[in-house]
Every structure is written in C-alpha cells, then in structure tokens.
Amino acid sequence: KQSFKRPPGPHGLPFIGNLHQIDQSSLHTSLWNLSKTYGPIVSLRFGFNSAVVISSASLAKEILKTQDLVFCGRPLFTSPRKTSYNGIDLAFSPYNQNWKDMRKIFNLHLFNPKRVQSSRFIREDELSSVIKTLRDRALSSQKVNLSELMKNLMNSIMLRVCFGERYQDVYEKSKVFGLIDKVQAHMVDLHVSDIWPGLPFGGLVDRLMGKMNRLNKCFQDLDPFLQQLIDEQLIINKQKHKSCKEYENVIDVLLQLAEDNLFTLTHDHIKALLLDILVAGTDTTAATVVWAMSLLINNPKSMNKAQEELRNVIGIDGKLDEDHHLPRLTYLKAVIKETMRLYPPAPLLVPRETRKDAIVKGYEIKQKTLVYVNAWAIGRDPKSWDKAEVFLPERFLSESDIDFKGYRNDFDLIPFGAGRRICPGMSTGEMMVEVLLANLLYLFDWGEEDIDFNTMPGLTMHKKNHLCLLPQLYFEKIVGTSKGT
C-alpha cells in the first residue's frame, strides 16, 4: 500500500500539540501566518485533535467542491452539542438524513424567495425606527453607536421573523438578546474534554472549572423560553381560522410541517432550528454592515461613489424599494463583496470534520480531522488578488462574474463557504446587508472619523471597538420618518 505523509506544519509538544503556537484571540491571522511559512495546507494538533488549515483558493475548491462529500462533516463539541439538542439542528448536524431534511426545510419552507419577500414589512418597519433614531441623533449632533444599532436591528428583525409580534417590549426584547449573546459565546467555548477527548477526568475538570454548570444554566434559561413560544403558538393556531392569510412566522411554519408528518420534526428539532437562525443569521449580517461602513469612512472616494449611485437610482426624496432599486446598485454590491473579501464575518467559515480518510495534494488527512478553510487568508492572497491589501470595490466592476457562491472556478471569494454546507441564508444575508447599507448611505452623510480595524474573537468576527459615528441629514425631509412614523 502506498504511504502518504501528513501535510507540513510546526512541531508540536506532547499532550498540548500546537496549542501554544496559536493565538486564540485572533485565530484566523495566527493560522494565516503559519500558512506563510508552511504553505496552503498546514497540519496541526490541538490537544488530541488533528487539524488541517486550508489557505488557497485552489485547495478550497478541492475541499469544498471536488472532495466535498468527505469534508462536509462538522465537529460536535460539548457546548454546541447541548445548544443544538444533540446535533439535530442544521448547522451542527452530521452529514446524514437529519441534515438533508433540515436543509430542505430551511431552503424550501423557511427562507424561500417568496417568504423572504413576504417578510419585507418587518424589515421596513424595524428600519424606520432605526432611521428615526439616526435622524434624532443628526438633529442633536450626537454620535450613534452603529455596532449596537445594527446588532439590535438584526436581532429585532429575526425575532419577528421567527416569533411574530410577541417581542415588542424593549425590556423583554433585551432579555432575549442577552440570551442569544450567551448561546453564541458558549458555542465557541471549548471544554477540556473537547481538547483532550478520552482523557480520564476531563469531564471532571470541566465540572470543577464551572464550565458544565454555566452551560447547563444557559440551557435551562433557553429551553423553557423556546418551549413556551411553541406552546403559545399552538394555542394561537387552534384559535386561528385555517384560511387566515396573515404572515406566518417560522414557528408557525415549522409546527404545520410537523403536523403534516413529511419530516421527523419534534419540538426539539424546532427549537434547534430557531436557535440556528437567531445565532447564524443576525450577527454575521450586522458585522458586515459595520465593516463596510468602517471601510467606507476610511475611503471617502468610495463612500461618495456609493452615495452618488444610490441618490441617482432612488432619486430625491425617495425611499428604497427592494425590488426596483437593489438590482441596479452595482457599486454598492461591489462595496459589499470587497468588504467580505477583506473582513469575512466568519473568517474560518464554520469548521468542518472529515468523514473518511482523504488524500489532498498528495498528503494524507485522516478521518475525524478538523478542517479550517481560511477565507481571511484566501481573500488577502496576492496569488488571487491584485493589490490584495487595498480596499478597491472597482475590482468587482470589471470582474463581475466572481460571485459569492464559490461554485464556478473562483473560490477566491468564499465568505459564505461553498459546497453542500454553503450558507443557506446567503441570499437573505446578502439582501439584508444591501438594504441596511443602502438606507444608511442614501439618507445620511457621515462625518470623518479615525477608524481602527481591530477584530474581536468569537463565532462572528466583529470590530473590537464599537463603530461610533455622527450622522448628518442629507435630505431635509426624510420620507417615512418625517411623515409621522
């Protein structure tokens, strides 16, 4: 039998492997630096776990397309195991029938184009109250914390999409937001028993460190909260007339699917899917808007071009219309692509796990190896990009066939991943970023500011220091807000 070598990588120490050589506070840049020494495929050990890091477009294609079937597993560590109800959700499910069902439910029933369109009134309503806040701040010459504002806006939109009109009260809403934040923090918190699986007393150490307690406490807050929402919806559905044509929220759709018995869909499945949407669909979008605004403030010429385009397309004293205006905002779309090239909100995508042994570039990768595809490194690779470190949306005006999908030959831009596990919220996320940015740029001018680009570790890569800016009214009257909203 032919023998293959492991991919190159730094020598590790017994027991801890390469943990001491990795900066956990900026994992993507730390792994990027290693790829500069060892090449586009690097082998590492995190405790007892083998890992590989992929840092070139051609190898990303090999992993996410050619050998996708081997690389489309997900590791299931202690915390996500708990919050995904034992991997029966979509994001953390192993590649199996459950994953296929959840994916179908997500694409066909929850986020199909018709449903995304029908939730437009929610986006417009929530946006109008943000615009009002911005307008008030502009009139009183006060800065606004855009990082917080965008995060709360996305949370509010997704909460209404998932649960309907139940969370209008500011205090109740902030309690739910706090809960989502906690779940997100847990999802990236590794336990001793994850790093050294099989180690005697690993679980005990986690208990002594209080990790299990904190995780269980979070789950005990979360589970009854989600269950109560399901129970309430069941009561509402009983009272509702079948032919009632009002907007159906996510719980509603999922309960109907469960009743139809087409899929195995227990209440735990429903709770796990709801969490996926709230966790995966809010922060990523908000973070992209904040990075885009930061880059535009730093590049006033691009800011002017984007605003000019918007004000030409929408006209004076108008209002953004998703259907009519978005397809015509070519420069804005280029700005968003360029933002995601330089600041992908999930710089290492979501880690994969090999389902079988594989050979990549002549190297052997064993089954159950953790796989990190470094979208950050690929987005800044001089082999893929001219002037890779420069913010230049114009590059996408001439190369408009490079899209986010990573389907074609271009795996140079993969902020949504690729292959079977590609983000199922891609078009929703893309559209939301466009709508939010378009409103910020069309209605307001933004003062100059010194912007830092430090990143914060976490499930989503946020700007470490909040983006605080001074909005200035561009139009004297803001349609929609000045008319009494």
Ligand code: HEM
């Ligand atoms: C700018 C916005 C977004 C970005 C950058 C983003 C990015 C990603 C990435 C990189 C992955 C992993 C893909 C892979 O493994 O190849 C992913 C998965 C996922 N995303 Fe998104 N996402 C965004 C918005 C959304 C939205 C709006 C939703 C929900 C409505 C969503 C739901 C999910 C789910 C459920 C998965 C797991 C899919 C699976 O494992 O099969 N995302 N996303």
